[in-house]
Amino acid sequence: MSLRLTVSAAVLALAAFASSAAQADEGMWTFDNFPTATVNAKYGTDIDQRGWTACAARPSVCPAGCSASVVSGQGLVLTNHHCVVSCVQDLSDAENDYVQNGWMPAAREQERQCPGVQAQILTEITDVTDQVLTAGAGLEGAAFVQARNAVSRAIQEEACGDDDTRTCQVISFYRGGRFALYEYRNYSDVRLAFAPEFQAAFFGGDPDNFNYPRYALDAAFLRLYENGQVVETPNHLTWNPAPPTEGEPVFVAGNPGSTSRLLTVAQLENLRDQQIPVSQLQRSELRGRLIAFGERGEEQERVALDTLFGVENSFKAFYGQQLALNDGDFMGTKREQEAELRAAVAADPALAERIGDPWTELETVQSSVEELYLPYRQLESAAGGGSTLYSYARAIVRAAREGAKPAGERLPEYASETGLTNLRRRLADGTPVSSELDQLLLGFWLSKTREYLTTDNAAVQTLLGNESPEGLAERLATGTTLTDPAVRTALFDGGLAAVEASTDPMIQFVLRTEGLGREPRAQWEQRVSAPTGQAAERIAQARFAVYGDSQYPDATFSLRLSYGAVEGWSYRGVDVPPMTYIGGLYERATGAEPYNLASRWAEAEGRVNHETVYDFVSTNDIIGGNSGSPVINARGEVIGAAFDGNIHSLGGAFGYDGELNRTVSVSTAAVTEALRNVYRLPHLLEELGVE
Incomplete structure (x- = not known):
């Protein structure tokens, strides 16, 4: 499993934050084309290069097909439980089932390395469009594919050489209309700091998956190490234990995996x-x-x-x-x-x-x-x-x-x-x-x-x-x-x-x-990949010619930023509220799978605050790969971790419906309450700056 740490600070330092038109809250925007003026006008925010962006320019992390964020100066990473469950399972055996029982060490010294997990921190982005497009000019079929592959490989090797502490990757945007070199710093020691029981993280199981309301503590913590020592991370998101409020503008920074919105x-x-x-x-x-x-x-x-x-x-x-x-x-x-x-x-x-x-x-x-x-x-x-x-x-x-x-x-x-x-x-x-x-x-x-x-x-x-x-x-x-x-x-x-x-x-x-x-x-490369790439490149050129930079590229598991607000929705006469509360967990529990309570939550029923916001939804545009992405308020503080979308969002691979598509997140308020009164882990609360 690979863990990609994307430092948005490096991206934002390069970004001019050009204004561009957006429809509703649609878009998984690259940081160099984020519609700042549109967001400020719609939500009354004051995002600029010197203020909010300095706070938003914190590490974003993605465990194998997911996203996450660094939330302390000692390399502590917030993500979803379902993004690290394979690590939890690898640390388990027939005698110690940490998936079912949870992993919650009482001290940092007890954190254990996740087998096979590697981390990468994004350090720089360079536009290489002209080099890649020139390489394939005039070629057809396999020769076109090979030429593109060769120039991409040359660009990557020139940037990273044989330094195994770094990774370089040429990424395609706009279906071949633009190419960029992403450079990462590698880390190979990633340790599990906290994971709740599977039943707490995935309460409701498959029936509730991609549905709402939800009552899931789909959160976990990892920690980054190098040479046996904790990686110091002075650039990190500030943990805000307060609950979200309805209508509050929020931003999701992460690595959406793949969309097909530009397909014919x-x-x-x-x-x-x-x-x-x-x-x-x-x-x-x-x-x-x-x-x-x-x-x-x-x-x-x-x-x-x-x-x-x-x-x-x-x-x-x-x-x-x-x-x-x-x-x-x-x-x-x-x-x-x-x-x-x-x-x-x-x-x-x-x-x-x-x-x-x-x-x-x-x-x-x-x-x-x-x-x-x-x-x-x-x-x-x-x-x-x-x-x-x-x-x-x-x-x-x-x-x-x-x-x-x-x-x-x-x-x-x-x-x-x-x-x-x-x-x-x-x-x-x-x-x-x-x-x-x-x-x-x-x-x-x-x-x-x-x-x-x-x-x-x-x-x-x-x-x-x-x-x-x-x-x-x-x-x-x-x-x-x-x-x-x-x-x-x-x-x-x-x-x-x-x-x-x-x-x-x-x-x-x-x-x-x-x-x-x-x-x-x-055969696939000759008859499908090559002609598709060449045709898609010309469609991308047509889009640029007609619409300019007012559109965002399809997701490519590269760092993106979406904007929206904490907001419910209405469907077929039913109003769905934006937030659930811990008390609703106990009301929803039936004692039978998948609605049975995790034992620690059952035992803590009298201690936890039932009025704490548990999960919430927002209009942010996300897709698979965004799981674990930090949900950030206008002050640049993390207030949640995205873990799902509602059932309407599943068509988001091909388009966005602002009336119905919703991101589902677990609140930092719920995680804080769980650490304090369910799992009783004061060392993590102290590290997060929570009294």
Whole structure:
């Protein structure tokens, strides 16, 4: 698991905060194009470069697919419990289940390192658009992709070299309209400082997920260390234990993962008709298998919990996306917006000549997507089905094979020395692996690959030979030695000769089969990625020509800022209030899962203040990846941590509805009350500056 620390101070120091138009509270804005004037006019705030931005320029943190924030001078990081549950699970064993019982050390010395977690602090952003666009000019297909990859790799290596304390990444914005180099400082010692019981953090379970009202303490604390010492973090958000107020302007700084708001109608239709349905069918069946696996016993239930949570969370998220894409009004709006842009281009002969007709080109590309998606998904992009042991083996085998080639001919993920160093670090991590769970995931992938590609498919015959998916998965998962990090690193360090000489069954299987994904990948890049990138680049140019900088780019898991207010909503005649209170937790509890109280909360019922604001909603525009983002008031103080969206927000991947879309956050008031009267951790309260 990677933890990316993004220091917004570095970004804000570069930002001019140009004013631009925004619709409602829409937008996951880059810091160099945040609509400051619009926000100030709408909410009466006084955000400027010298005042509020100096307070907002504090570290933002994102644990593997999430976000978070540094909230003390001693490297203390606030995030969601669901963002660190894999760490909590890795620290647990059959005798000590910290997921169910919580992790709450009484002193800093008792904090334990999260296996496999790394942190990165964003230090600088540089625009590299001209370099990247020039590299692909005049090229087609694979040559276009390779040229873009090569120049991005060169930019990254020039900036970071072989310094393994730094990471450099070229990120695309506006679907290829702009590129920027993000430079990070790496940390490899991240420790768990506090995590409540799973039942307290996820009260209401899957039925309440993406719904509201909520009564969840979805919060946890990590701490950053270097060379065995706490990392000093003088730039941090100030903890405000006061509750939010209705109508209060709030800001969310974090790393939203991925949105598709700039896709064309043809691309959205393919997602609706092919890609989402296929993935949802598999998630649905895998969910059932994981539930059955957990019913075998307490240990199986424990090791499957994090994986099951991820599958259920993804299933509901894509369910919401499917609803949006099936909504006639929603797609009608998308068609109108696309027609408006195309008409504006057509009305300008010079622009039309420069842009051409990328929309029709993308319609044509979708026929290739339909043809290639299943083999590409099953044999390459989703190969292994989430099996950790398979992923180790494929990384080792590909690193060995790619390492024998010149850098310019390698797969991009194996082309840089920094990338290989990071891979070796991941292989050396002592993260526990459940062979039993891995066997389930590997067998499911093999069976679905046979089902979707058919038994007579040559790739399927190579994968399975004369074995069944379940039998092969059992042989590989129980026979491999890759659960040992020393074995993994020895194979990695030994290169191709050591890998080919290995008798490990998982290594031998991957040596024989990993090439099956290379041809679908090459076809995908040639017929989908390259023409899509080229067409999207021209659509981005058209958008800039017509709308200027009044629009924000799609989310790319890079630092963004959204604005909004604490506000409920109305739907079909029902008014939903913006805040819930701790007292509502006890009223909602039934004693049966998923509405049973965590034991510490049941015992503390007479001590806690039932009037404390627990969770709240706001109009901020967020998406997956924003989980754990700090919710900041106009004074630059953290007053909550975003952990969810309401059911209406799930279509936010494709568009924002200011009337219905809401961010769901846990309040710092609730976290403070819990630390004081439920968990009784005065050292954390003192560190947060709370009396």
